[in-house]
Amino acid sequence: xxxxxxxxxxxxxxxxxxxxxxxxxxxxxxxxxxxxxxxxxxxxxxxxxxxxxxxxxxxxxxxxxxxxxxxxxxxxxxxxxxxxxxxxxxxxxxxxxxxxxxxxxxxxxxxxxxxxxxxxxxxxxxxxxxxxxxxxxxxxxxxxxxxxxxxxxxxxxxxxxxxxxxxxxxxxxxxxxxxxxxxxxxxxxxxxxxxxxxxxxxxxxxxxxxxxxxxxxxxxxxxxxxxxxxxxxxxxxxxxxxxxxxxxxxxxxxxxxxxxxxxxxxxxxxxxxxxxxxxxxxxxxxxxxxxxxxxxxxxxxxxxxxxxxxxxxxxxxxxxxxxxxxxxxxxxxxxxxxxxxxxxxxxxxxxxxxxxxxxxxxxxxxxxxxxxxxxxxxxxxxxxxxxxxxxxxxxxxxxxxxxxxxxxxxxxxxxxxxxxxxxxxxxxxxxxxxxxxxxxxxxxxxxxxxxxxxxxxxxxxxxxxxxxxxxxxxxxxxxxxxxxxxxxxxxxxxxxxxxxxxxxxxxxxxxxxxxxx
Numbered sequence: 001x002x003x004x005x006x007x008x009x010x011x012x013x014x015x016x017x018x019x020x021x022x023x024x025x026x027x028x029x030x031x032x033x034x035x036x037x038x039x040x041x042x043x044x045x046x047x048x049x050x051x052x053x054x055x056x057x058x059x060x061x062x063x064x065x066x067x068x069x070x071x072x073x074x075x076x077x078x079x080x081x082x083x084x085x086x087x088x089x090x091x092x093x094x095x096x097x098x099x100x101x102x103x104x105x106x107x108x109x110x111x112x113x114x115x116x117x118x119x120x121x122x123x124x125x126x127x128x129x130x131x132x133x134x135x136x137x138x139x140x141x142x143x144x145x146x147x148x149x150x151x152x153x154x155x156x157x158x159x160x161x162x163x164x165x166x167x168x169x170x171x172x173x174x175x176x177x178x179x180x181x182x183x184x185x186x187x188x189x190x191x192x193x194x195x196x197x198x199x200x201x202x203x204x205x206x207x208x209x210x211x212x213x214x215x216x217x218x219x220x221x222x223x224x225x226x227x228x229x230x231x232x233x234x235x236x237x238x239x240x241x242x243x244x245x246x247x248x249x250x251x252x253x254x255x256x257x258x259x260x261x262x263x264x265x266x267x268x269x270x271x272x273x274x275x276x277x278x279x280x281x282x283x284x285x286x287x288x289x290x291x292x293x294x295x296x297x298x299x300x301x302x303x304x305x306x307x308x309x310x311x312x313x314x315x316x317x318x319x320x321x322x323x324x325x326x327x328x329x330x331x332x333x334x335x336x337x338x339x340x341x342x343x344x345x346x347x348x349x350x351x352x353x354x355x356x357x358x359x360x361x362x363x364x365x366x367x368x369x370x371x372x373x374x375x376x377x378x379x380x381x382x383x384x385x386x387x388x389x390x391x392x393x394x395x396x397x398x399x400x401x402x403x404x405x406x407x408x409x410x411x412x413x414x415x416x417x418x419x420x421x422x423x424x425x426x427x428x429x430x431x432x433x434x435x436x437x438x439x440x441x442x443x444x445x446x447x448x449x450x451x452x453x454x455x456x457x458x459x460x461x462x463x464x465x466x467x468x469x470x471x472x473x474x475x476x477x478x479x480x481x482x483x484x485x486x487x488x489x490x491x492x493x494x495x496x497x498x499x500x501x502x503x504x505x506x507x508x509x510x511x512x513x514x515x516x517x
Contacts, residue, residue, distance in 0.1 A: 097129035109196045114166040120173035124149030163192045171200040181322035184216035193246040207279030208316035276510040294496035302517030312470045313347040321441035324353045330447040331357035360423040361408040382425030383458040390423040409449030429464040445472040474516040475499035
């Protein structure tokens with residue numbers, strides 16, 4: 001039994017020695033933090049140390065440990081900053097960013113001679129990490145001053161000249177800023193040609209959002225995109241590396257002059273002018289199928305189909321769009337679709353949408369005056385700017401007449417069972433091109449009583465169809481009537497087959513369109 005007891009005694013001695021060492025280190029740490037005011041240097045046995053001497057460009061002073069920061073206009077760092085720098089969070093964050101930056105150095109995106117900017121870094125961990133790996137010419141900017149690592153400033157109005165930095169890092173600002181388009185323009189402005197921009201975001205997890213993010217930086221090319229573990233390793237982040245391309249003004253001017261040539265006249269035939277990329281094809285494959293066979297009771301079938309609709313924001317992240325726009329073409333009353341459907345049911349992902357209500361019938365104009373966030377366009381959506389004959393009959397609408405004459409519609413003939421009014425029509429496609437851009441998230445609902453067979457081809461002809469992300473389209477055709485078995489409505493000449501062709505053409509262009517009712 002004695003031989004077995006010797007190893008046991010040896011293990012006990014080792015354990016007591018290790019415990020004694022831990023107690024000594026703990027007492028030393030308490031002394032440093034509590035007695036000496038929290039100054040951590042390598043000689044103080046702290047687990048994280050600041051460099052003994054760190055030069056700060058433009059600061060007019062020397063950084064000598066967290067408790068001894070000398071600044072041009074401030075004698076010492078505030079107690080709050082000192083507390084943060086000696087916390088557990090600070091070294092963990094610095095270690096995380098240092099690993100990110102070291103990999104970027106290895107890949108050639110960052111070098112010791114780079115002039116670096118970190119956007120919206122409130123505590124300066126990113127800046128300190130850059131300096132820790134030997135990149136001295138680094139500065140951060142945030143609304144909250146954190147000298148000497150971070151200066152005060154607005155990311156939307158960067159206080160630097162054009163082409164100032166070789167390297168820019170932007171992390172959480174992408175997930176918090178509501179004016180991403182403006183932010184992207186400012187970042188692009190201060191980044192040198194051939195310089196690198198690194199974005200770190202918790203979004204951009206799908207192809208659609210990644211494409212939207214890339215579109216915010218049109219003069220940069222993506223050189224890398226990968227997933228990385230977050231600081232706590234519980235959340236996956238996406239790192240995207242862009243390189244700013246040298247601008248060729250001759251190419252830009254040529255593109256502007258030839259803009260109209262990109263969309264040849266179709267003569268009424270639908271032409272696909274939209275680049276259908278992989279992320280759009282993936283979405284279209286996930287969309288609910290079109291109802292190919294004509295329903296015998298369309299007023300029931302199409303209404304039920306709404307439950308099967310897969311909304312775009314329910315499939316992808318729309319965070320990286322510059323603006324969010326909903327256009328209701330043929331809006332009628334506020335409660336018809338804006339109030340009853342869009343604002344209540346559409347998944348907006350907590351985004352604020354600019355809403356446009358396009359309605360020619362004067363009977364509905366008054367109620368929009370008190371509606372906030374809605375712009376009324378009191379005209380008829382059309383293929384050109386001209387005066388139109390517009391038919392309405394509100395008496396029949398109240399009675400629920402099958403012909404639906406209460407729904408205002410454009411008439412190009414002299415036949416009418418309702419009241420004809422002269423209204424102003426406008427070119428919807430040209431208006432759309434002047435109102436939104438490809439960087440915006442655009443949702444459109446169109447219920448125009450048969451005019452869709454004019455408006456949709458015009459959207460293709462002008463290329464405006466490419467600006468629409470999601471379209472809810474009601475197609476009007478000579479459907480079966482409720483009142484009479486085997487009898488079709490004489491109100492419309494188009495067939496259900498022509499409606500399916502219209503829907504298919506829109507989807508072929510890369511636009512997610514749904515059959516509306």
